Amino acid sequence: MSLIQTENLTKIYGSGETAVTALDHVTLKVGTGEFVAVMGPSGCGKSTLLHLLGGLDRPSEGEVIIDGTPLATMKDNDLTKLRRKRIGFVFQFYNLIPVLTAVENAALPVTLDGIKPGEAKKRAAEWLERFSMGDRLSHRPDQLSGGQQQRVAIARALVAEPALVLADEPTGNLDTRSGDEIAGLLRDVTKKYKRTVVMVTHDPRIAAYADRIVFLKDGKVVDETNLERKGAAEKIASKIKEIGD
Numbered sequence: 001m002s003l004i005q006t007e008n009l010t011k012i013y014g015s016g017e018t019a020v021t022a023l024d025h026v027t028l029k030v031g032t033g034e035f036v037a038v039m040g041p042s043g044c045g046k047s048t049l050l051h052l053l054g055g056l057d058r059p060s061e062g063e064v065i066i067d068g069t070p071l072a073t074m075k076d077n078d079l080t081k082l083r084r085k086r087i088g089f090v091f092q093f094y095n096l097i098p099v100l101t102a103v104e105n106a107a108l109p110v111t112l113d114g115i116k117p118g119e120a121k122k123r124a125a126e127w128l129e130r131f132s133m134g135d136r137l138s139h140r141p142d143q144l145s146g147g148q149q150q151r152v153a154i155a156r157a158l159v160a161e162p163a164l165v166l167a168d169e170p171t172g173n174l175d176t177r178s179g180d181e182i183a184g185l186l187r188d189v190t191k192k193y194k195r196t197v198v199m200v201t202h203d204p205r206i207a208a209y210a211d212r213i214v215f216l217k218d219g220k221v222v223d224e225t226n227l228e229r230k231g232a233a234e235k236i237a238s239k240i241k242e243i244g245d
Contacts, residue, residue: 027221038200058072092168101140102148131154132151150170179203
């Protein structure tokens with residue numbers, strides 16, 4: 001069953017001679033519990049696709065359907081509620097609040113949604129403990145490593161129990177070891193916790209943790225590759241070279 005469907009999804013910035021087509025009639029399906037990586041050259045539309053899937057931007061043409069609901073027909077308030085309850089976001093630079101502890105940062109989405117602070121922190125602590133952060137609950141971001149901060153960010157994305165997690169270069173600010181740990185954790189999010197993850201990355205090694213790679217170029221899907229873990233990174237690197245810059 002598909003959690004995400006797009007039909008001829010197009011995004012054009014500007015108009016007339018200065019118009020730029022960031023995404024060009026992309027049709028895509030992502031199944032429930034699937035881990036999909038999106039790759040391609042800089043400026044190919046990867047982040048634009050993620051923003052449209054998350055309802056952070058509106059398409060110029062085509063549609064996004066999340067769990068059977070077309071986003072284009074939703075009012076802004078309803079779209080905000082969908083993002084808050086059904087979609088979690090993970091970014092490259094963590095976006096944690098410096099004065100809050102790990103558990104307070106992770107609890108923030110449900111706290112803002114009206115859940116009592118005690119219950120919100122309990123839910124956040126459960127996710128942090130699953131991610132080996134149980135001994136860091138009271139630490140502020142400046143007391144955590146980059147990898148630990150990203151674990152807090154992923155816990156924050158999952159605390160509202162969303163069906164979908166959208167991750168934009170989640171390992172781009174991490175060293176190799178921490179990047180592999182975070183990629184493995186996102187894979188666990190799909191396999192152990194049955195969430196769907198769509199991740200933008202430029203790194204073949206990180207993309208190799210996914211079930212499937214969608215390759216974009218000039219705003220279009222130019223290839224898709226289903227992965228087996230053995231030799232996946234080499235296969236992805238070869239495909240990127242074939243597609244070219």
